[in-house]
Amino acid sequence: MIKPILETRSATPLGRWLTTVLGSALMVAAALSVVGIVWSTILTLEFLGWVVLILGLELLVVGSVIERTHRRIGHQRITLASWITIARAGTLAVLVGFLVVGPTTDLMAWVPSILFGIAAVLDGVDGAIARATESVTELGGRLDTEVDALTTLVGASAVVTAGTAPIAFIAVGVARYAFALGLWWRRRRGQPVRELPPNRARAPLSAVTLLTIWIAFLPVVDEHVSMVLTAAVAIPFLLNFAIDWVLVTRRSGRRTG
Known part of the structure; x- marks a missing residue:
């Protein structure tokens, strides 16, 4: 059995969350140090503020996931795989800074696509490491789901704003949040919500969507090409969410809490 290289053993949700805050701050500070060496002029108050x-905001989501998981099943450690997931969230924060400030050189125009590519690639790395180190946890899975949704939301919003994807593509970014909000509303009203069955299409569709967003980020891709590509990918992606909605709101089957 391969042991995790790094795991947090704080007994309380607050302790684990504070550890993630410190770890995230250190990782982002290291990344900004590299950015400062290459492009010192970009480290403005506006950039750093964003x-x-x-x-x-991401750390608040992480804290919420830690708390909810602790209430549901008790203590779970933060493993190396989960740290990689948290690093993905930090990458997105730096990406937003670049998107808001905007590139000032041709070379800098490639940075958003590089950062988004890193976040997308690490999406496959964290799960692989969790399985390789036999450290798959519900906490890690929930963190992965939340960061996946954030990655898609940030990416979809960015390419729509840049004009390399149709405005309707924003639906891809908010689909998971609309789905979760809809389920919450049904539970609040006492309506049935069923367990979501396995679906082999989810992971491939997510991977293809992230790849498509990355392509739309690339400065060398014609905007008309990316428009068509993102529109084509959005259709099966949103259709899959619609199918999932039907499956969890049907009147037969097993009900979840």
Whole structure:
């Protein structure tokens, strides 16, 4: 059995969350140090403010996941795989900073696509490491789901804003949040919500969507090409969510809490 290289053993949700705050701050600070060496002029108050804002919002989500998981099944450690997931969130925070400030050189125009590519690639790395180290946990899975949704939301919003994807593509970014909100509303009203059955299409569709967003980020791709590509990918992606909605809101089957 391969042991995780790094795991957090804090006994309380607050302790684990504070550890993730410190770890995230250190990782983002290291990344910004590299950015500062290459492009010192970009480290403006506006840039840093957006990075801190997005990172703070992401850490609130992480804290919520830690708390909810602790209430549901008790203590679960933060493993190396989960740290990689958290690093993905930090990458997105730096990406937003670049998107808001905007590139000032031709070379800098490639940075958003590089950062998004890193976040997308790490999406496959964290799960692989969790399985290789036999450290798959519900906490890690929930963190992965939340960061996946954030990655898609940030990416879809960015390419729509840049004009390399149709405005309707924003639906891809908000689909998971609309789905979760809809389920919450049904539970609140006492309506049935069923367990979501396995679906082999989810992972491939997510991977293809991230790849498509990355292509739309690339400065060398014609915007008309990316428009058509993102529109074509959005159809099966949203259709799959619609099918999932039907499956969890049907009147037969097993009900979840």
